[in-house]
Amino acid sequence: xxxxxxxxxxxxxxFESITNRNERAEYLIEIADRFSSVKxxxxxATKPYDExxxxxxxxxxxxxxATENPDGTLKYYFDVLNPQGLSAMAISVILEETCSGRPLxxxxxxxxxxxxxxxxxxxxxxxxxxxxxIVNMVMAEAKRRL
Amino acid sequence: xxxxxxxGYVKADVLVSTEWVASNLNNPAYRIIESNEDPLLYxxxxxxxxxxxxxxxxxxxxxxxxxxxxxxxxxxxxRIGITKDTTVIFYGDKNNWWATYAFWVFQLFGHTxxxxxxxxxxxxxxxxxxxxREVPTYPATSYSAPERDDTQIRAFxxxxxxxVKAGLPLVDVRSPDEFSGKKLHMEGYPQEGALRGxxxxxxxxxxxxxxxxxxxxxxxxxxxLKAIYEGEKxxxxxDDVVAYCRIGERSSHTWFVLTYLLGxxxxxxxxxxxxxxxxxxxVPIEKSV
Numbered sequence: 479x480x481x482x483x484x485x486x487x488x489x490x491x492x493f494e495s496i497t498n499r500n501e502r503a504e505y506l507i508e509i510a511d512r513f514s515s516v517k518x519x520x521x522x523a524t525k526p527y528d529e530x531x532x533x534x535x536x537x538x539x540x541x542x543x544a545t546e547n548p549d550g551t552l553k554y555y556f557d558v559l560n561p562q563g564l565s566a567m568a569i570s571v572i573l574e575e576t577c578s579g580r581p582l583x584x585x586x587x588x589x590x591x592x593x594x595x596x597x598x599x600x601x602x603x604x605x606x607x608x609x610x611x612i613v614n615m616v617m618a619e620a621k622r623r624l
Numbered sequence: 625x626x627x628x629x630x631x632g633y634v635k636a637d638v639l640v641s642t643e644w645v646a647s648n649l650n651n652p653a654y655r656i657i658e659s660n661e662d663p664l665l666y667x668x669x670x671x672x673x674x675x676x677x678x679x680x681x682x683x684x685x686x687x688x689x690x691x692x693x694x695x696x697x698x699x700x701x702x703r704i705g706i707t708k709d710t711t712v713i714f715y716g717d718k719n720n721w722w723a724t725y726a727f728w729v730f731q732l733f734g735h736t737x738x739x740x741x742x743x744x745x746x747x748x749x750x751x752x753x754x755x756x757r758e759v760p761t762y763p764a765t766s767y768s769a770p771e772r773d774d775t776q777i778r779a780f781x782x783x784x785x786x787x788v789k790a791g792l793p794l795v796d797v798r799s800p801d802e803f804s805g806k807k808l809h810m811e812g813y814p815q816e817g818a819l820r821g822x823x824x825x826x827x828x829x830x831x832x833x834x835x836x837x838x839x840x841x842x843x844x845x846x847x848x849l850k851a852i853y854e855g856e857k858x859x860x861x862x863d864d865v866v867a868y869c870r871i872g873e874r875s876s877h878t879w880f881v882l883t884y885l886l887g888x889x890x891x892x893x894x895x896x897x898x899x900x901x902x903x904x905x906x907v908p909i910e911k912s913v
Contacts, residue, residue, distance in 0.1 A: 499681075503664055506664050507664055510664065511644050562745060562749075563664055565663070568664065600663075604871075604873070605661055605662065
């Protein structure tokens with residue numbers, strides 16, 4: 479975790495300290511409520527989206543885009559087509575707020591383990607796959623530019 | 625005749641409409657239960673008076689890969705304040721995928737006073753009906769379930785192996801890529817759970833969501849369902865059918881459709897599903913890629 483983007487490392491530590499399931503859910507819902515701020519604008523992509531941006535195995539139909547900043551870092555954008563995909567929205571907000579503008583090496587070195595730290599060990603197999611898929615897409619965008 | 629009654633289902637009374645639920649919110653004879661894939665949905669807002677039954681924390685054994693036992697079910701029933709006379713009404717996200725899964729587990733313990741709200745959470749939300757964040761509490765009840773009966777609607781690996789050898793029908797409800805064996809790995813890491821891709825020999829591919837009208841999450845009518853399962857795939861209501869997916873959740877939806885909506889007499893859900901079959905040594909596998 480030491481090499482994660484600093485804000486993400488702090489957030490992961492926050493979530494790891496939460497033992498109450500309801501408290502964790504409330505925190506994640508609060509984060510998901512900010513989803514509109516990370517949603518892909520029409521200037522980047524419009525529906526129907528190019529399938530190359532689709533997150534594999536995500537039942538919430540999540541999509542990820544990255545554009546390059548002048549300093550070589552990336553700005554991430556997301557969409558989640560399933561309006562009930564609150565967990566997918568929450569992880570999208572977390573990744574945008576903590577990884578956009580961060581050095582590519584930091585983002586490329588993320589681990590899908592953050593899903594369990596953030597959502598708890600009881601996250602279902604199917605749900606976990608989709609959420610890890612979003613993390614993998616964000617990492618992949620950084621890796622291929624290194 | 626209600627819309628649901630007019631769709632030609634064999635056991636139409638297993639479904640209730642959103643309108644019916646809205647008019648029975650305070651009826652103590654019923655308990656509304658939300659079961660979702662996404663654990664954030666219930667706390668973000670649910671039908672007033674509804675309790676949550678979560679498949680990972682409420683329905684599964686915390687240690688072994690199995691469902692809760694009689695003592696666990698008794699405790700769950702007590703927590704949500706139901707007796708054997710209470711009719712439980714399930715609804716949830718993903719077109720009631722998890723609602724039918726919870727419904728199936730309740731049938732393992734013989735709680736037959738059970739229904740599903742047609743359209744699930746999607747239809748309720750689309751109709752602009754009330755959601756609340758207030759979590760209800762009900763007086764604990766004393767509930768004594770029978771021992772879990774795994775013999776009627778649940779299939780185990782060796783039974784499925786015998787089923788395959790006998791040439792009996794199976795329905796694989798996963799996506800076409802999972803069925804074909806094309807999809808074995810996700811980008812960056814091996815797909816969780818299965819070392820081999822493909823399907824159980826002889827299985828027919830019918831992705832579970834084909835039974836649904838995607839716009840509002842309601843079940844297709846009996847004519848359309850028969851066209852899929854019988855017209856396309858050649859199943860018959862008298863067939864001995866095994867349904868499976870990856871861990872038995874999506875296939876519980878198909879089990880529900882075949883058993884209640886089309887009235888099939890013997891349908892079992894193989895909950896070991898592909899995560900067991902695709903990792904088992906020596907079992908036969910077919911691939912179509």
